[in-house]
Amino acid sequence: xxxxxxxxxxxxxxxxxxxxxxxxxxxxxxxxxxxxxxxxxxxxxxxxxxxxxxxxxxxxxxxxxxxxxxxxxxxxxxxxxxxxxxxxxxxxxxxxxxxxxxxxxxxxxxxxxxxxxxxxxxxxxxxxxxxxxxxxxxxxxxxxxxxxxxxxxxxxxxxxxxxxxxxxxxxxxxxxxxxxxxxxxxxxxxxxxxxxxxxxxxxxxxxxxxxxxxxxxxxxxxxxxxxxxxxxxxxxxxxxxxxxxxxxxxxxxxxxxxxxxxxxxxxxxxxxxxxxxxxxxxxxxxxxxxxxx
Amino acid sequence: xxxxxxxxxxxxxxxxxxxxxxxxxxxxxxxxxxxxxxxxxxxxxxxxxxxxxxxxxxxxxxxxxxxxxxxxxxxxxxxxxxxxxxxxxxxxxxxxxxxxxxxxxxxxxxxxxxxxxxxxxxxxxxxxxxxxxxxxxxxxxxxxxxxxxxxxxxxxxxxxxxxxxxxxxxxxxxxxxxxxxxxxxxxxxxxxxxxxxxxxxxxxxxxxxxxxxxxxxxxxxxxxxxxxxxxxxxxxxxxxxxxxxxxxxxxxxxxxxxxxxxxxxxxxxxxxxxxxxxxxxxxxxxxxxxxxxxxxxxxxxxxxxxxxxxxxxxxxxxxxxxxxxxxxxxxxxx
Numbered sequence: 023x024x025x026x027x028x029x030x031x032x033x034x035x036x037x038x039x040x041x042x043x044x045x046x047x048x049x050x051x052x053x054x055x056x057x058x059x060x061x062x063x064x065x066x067x068x069x070x071x072x073x074x075x076x077x078x079x080x081x082x083x084x085x086x087x088x089x090x091x092x093x094x095x096x097x098x099x100x101x102x103x104x105x106x107x108x109x110x111x112x113x114x115x116x117x118x119x120x121x122x123x124x125x126x127x128x129x130x131x132x133x134x135x136x137x138x139x140x141x142x143x144x145x146x147x148x149x150x151x152x153x154x155x156x157x158x159x160x161x162x163x164x165x166x167x168x169x170x171x172x173x174x175x176x177x178x179x180x181x182x183x184x185x186x187x188x189x190x191x192x193x194x195x196x197x198x199x200x201x202x203x204x205x206x207x208x209x210x211x212x213x214x215x216x217x218x219x220x221x222x223x224x225x226x227x228x229x230x231x232x233x234x235x236x237x238x239x240x241x242x243x244x245x246x247x248x249x250x251x252x253x254x255x256x257x258x259x260x261x262x263x264x265x266x267x268x269x270x271x272x273x274x275x276x277x278x279x280x281x282x283x284x285x286x287x288x289x290x291x292x293x294x295x296x297x298x299x300x301x302x303x304x305x306x307x308x309x310x311x312x313x314x315x
Numbered sequence: 316x317x318x319x320x321x322x323x324x325x326x327x328x329x330x331x332x333x334x335x336x337x338x339x340x341x342x343x344x345x346x347x348x349x350x351x352x353x354x355x356x357x358x359x360x361x362x363x364x365x366x367x368x369x370x371x372x373x374x375x376x377x378x379x380x381x382x383x384x385x386x387x388x389x390x391x392x393x394x395x396x397x398x399x400x401x402x403x404x405x406x407x408x409x410x411x412x413x414x415x416x417x418x419x420x421x422x423x424x425x426x427x428x429x430x431x432x433x434x435x436x437x438x439x440x441x442x443x444x445x446x447x448x449x450x451x452x453x454x455x456x457x458x459x460x461x462x463x464x465x466x467x468x469x470x471x472x473x474x475x476x477x478x479x480x481x482x483x484x485x486x487x488x489x490x491x492x493x494x495x496x497x498x499x500x501x502x503x504x505x506x507x508x509x510x511x512x513x514x515x516x517x518x519x520x521x522x523x524x525x526x527x528x529x530x531x532x533x534x535x536x537x538x539x540x541x542x543x544x545x546x547x548x549x550x551x552x553x554x555x556x557x558x559x560x561x562x563x564x565x566x567x568x569x570x571x572x573x574x575x576x577x578x579x580x581x582x583x584x585x586x587x588x589x590x591x592x593x594x595x596x597x598x599x600x601x602x603x604x605x606x607x608x609x610x611x612x613x614x615x616x617x618x619x620x621x622x623x624x625x626x627x628x629x630x631x632x633x634x635x636x637x638x639x640x641x642x643x644x645x646x647x648x649x
Contacts, residue, residue: 026321029374044446044447044547045447046404046443046446046447046448047447049441050446050448051448053439053443054440054443054444054448054454057440057443057454057457057458057519058453058454058457058458059437061457061458061459061460061461061515061519062457062460064458064461064464064469064472064473064476064515065461065464065472067472067475067476067483068468068472071472071475073554079475080478080480080481081481082480082486083481083483083603084475084478084481084482084483084486086483098587126368126369126372127369129364129365129368130365130366130368130369131365132365133361133362133363133366134366137361137362137365138362139359139362139363139478144363144368145366149369152373153378154568154572154629154633155377155381155624155626156572156575156576156622156626156629157576158576158578158601158602158605158621158622158625159380159384159622159623159626160376160377160380160381160384161379161380161622162380162383162384162387162609162615162618162622163379163380163383163384163387163617164376164380165609166615167380168325182376183372184375185368185372186368186369186372188369188373191369192365195589216354216357217357217358217361217365232451242463242498243463245465246464246465246466248465248466248467248577248578248579249578249579249602252579253606253610263465263467264465264466264467264468264579266466267467267468267471267583268467268579268582268583269585270471271467271470271471271474271583279475282471283331283471283472285471286467286468286471286472287468289465289467290463290464290465290468293463293464294460294463296458297456297460298456302452302455303454304459305455305456305459306522
């Protein structure tokens, strides 16, 4: 009995019947289609709402098809509410945070993955442990600090605390442990290369795919960050998109729901475009970062 | 590895094969030994230099504020004022505050009704995505699209969809013959609406994490199960779920942490009464209460105490979860 199962002829059909090898039936497509519909409908409806007048959006029943007002709403949000400035601010903040996180996380990840040093294990454990500390624990002193420094409404108060994140360090370490053969590092050292040269000529080229993925993940996160920017920046100063949206939603400038939702659209569309172009890589990155932990 | 590296490069030229006296006494010797010293220094100090940015950032913007919050929680502090010692009074005040217990209960209930369905649906979705599919890439990106949406944008859209008077959800309920639901001021409907936003944003993300874990499950396990006559549902329960248990635990921990910190969704969902978590505090979470205490009332000491209670809660939950994980891990081994 046990023997026959090892015969090639037995194995092939069994393999096909198991787990992921199985072809999806119609029910699978129906369920997945429903899930995709639920995922995408709010995004579609955001576009619909942004293309009507404010009066039409709050009229029952709410519209289901796009209207003619999209460009009027866009130009109003852009000029009156200054979503344009918020868009620029958010791009600056997210880019700085992404670049610095990727750079520092790669250096630290390389050290944790391949360089021997005292206390490496303990420090790595500390890095992972810091991931569980909620931001609520630090916002009160941070707020006092930026108040004392006169940094309220200055973008650096959002950028500086996010220069590097534990998640990034851990992510790069996981990647480099497997992707970077220690022989490469050793060979470079034997050739007389100092550490920075090794980083530039060996680590960065090997780490590039992971750096790209981490950069995208951090960019998305920084783009969408809400809690701390909401405290450090004000809608009337130089807000990020999320803070500006909070101001719109609370009715500081306008109660025109179509304009509010146009703002939401402005904040969402750039990332959706990134996803449409790089979706596959982001999907790969999310799964790579999570499974190995 | 460490020792071999150091031994080989500790002094240049290589000490492994004792160099001939001729080369030792060569003209370049002082330069070489300076380079050797530089090399040793490089080897020793570089790792610390590389990890330093993280630890400096964490010390300045994580650890110091964490401890300072603890210190503040023992004081009476007004915005801009000097702290005055209060001992544990902030904490005992919390224990007798109905707002605190209400916020704690809301954080818990919203956390449960957003995390549990979210992870269960993610498991199901991952299982479906694991089949051989046409348009696999489309489905994956489609379920991940909400992840690209910010808390603010998602909440503002859902606040319209859930609007009691003109929202599409009540319209749909009406077409199906149900009475409209008050999604704003009734407690449970409002909490369900907020949980829906959280679930919408994170289900696809968790599904992809599960999917990756499922694809790492060895095929032999399914073959063996199929040989034993296990149905596909049985295989899912007895092979897939146990095999990806570490990943499930990971997502449970991450979602729990997220749920404990819930802030933006209830705040923006509540509109003008968002900061107090709705007209009757019916969806005020711990984070919202902390914000209200600190930035509306100006009682930073009390806000700090709430922050520390949140940390203690997370430690407690983390402890329970690691105990559970250990007992689960012990079972298959025995």
